[in-house]
Amino acid sequence: MSSMKSILIFLILSIKILSQDLSFPDIDYHPKNFEEAIAQLDVLYPDSIKEQIAEIDENEFLKNTHFTTGRFIRNEWLYDRFLGFNIGDSDLREQLLEMGIPTNDDMSSLILRTYYRHLTNQDLKVEEQIIDIQNYYFNSNK
Numbered sequence: 001m002s003s004m005k006s007i008l009i010f011l012i013l014s015i016k017i018l019s020q021d022l023s024f025p026d027i028d029y030h031p032k033n034f035e036e037a038i039a040q041l042d043v044l045y046p047d048s049i050k051e052q053i054a055e056i057d058e059n060e061f062l063k064n065t066h067f068t069t070g071r072f073i074r075n076e077w078l079y080d081r082f083l084g085f086n087i088g089d090s091d092l093r094e095q096l097l098e099m100g101i102p103t104n105d106d107m108s109s110l111i112l113r114t115y116y117r118h119l120t121n122q123d124l125k126v127e128e129q130i131i132d133i134q135n136y137y138f139n140s141n142k
Contacts, residue, residue, distance in 0.1 A: 003012055029043075030076065037077065037096065037111045038111065042115070058120075062109060062113060073107070074104045074108050077090060078090055078096075114129070
């Protein structure tokens with residue numbers, strides 16, 4: 001699949017997710033932990049998009065979803081909100097911080113990478129992903 005075509009698919013998907021009717025019960029659901037976040041993405045992505053995701057490689061999926069689904073995760077799932085204002089960290093964000101994930105970008109990337117591996121029936125290797133993230137920061141501070 002061409003890179004341009006996959007970018008278009010993810011733009012359409014993002015518009016679809018973000019413009020869904022708010023009466024749809026799952027769009028307002030905020031996962032309380034990492035496992036629920038993976039399960040919630042499985043609910044939000046329609047089967048037709050899941051099939052298209054499975055056709056591209058992991059890095060392309062992450063690149064194409066960072067500013068779409070990733071932004072949705074960072075803005076909607078990582079903070080508790082009241083009247084549109086962040087009033088504190090969500091349970092999900094607190095869990096990810098406890099797991100050693102330092103930034104919101106890394107948190108959304110961990111969720112998206114794990115979801116991709118779940119969808120494509122790969123070993124999730126969550127602990128290895130966390131170590132890779134931590135090593136990035138350790139090595140960049142030398």
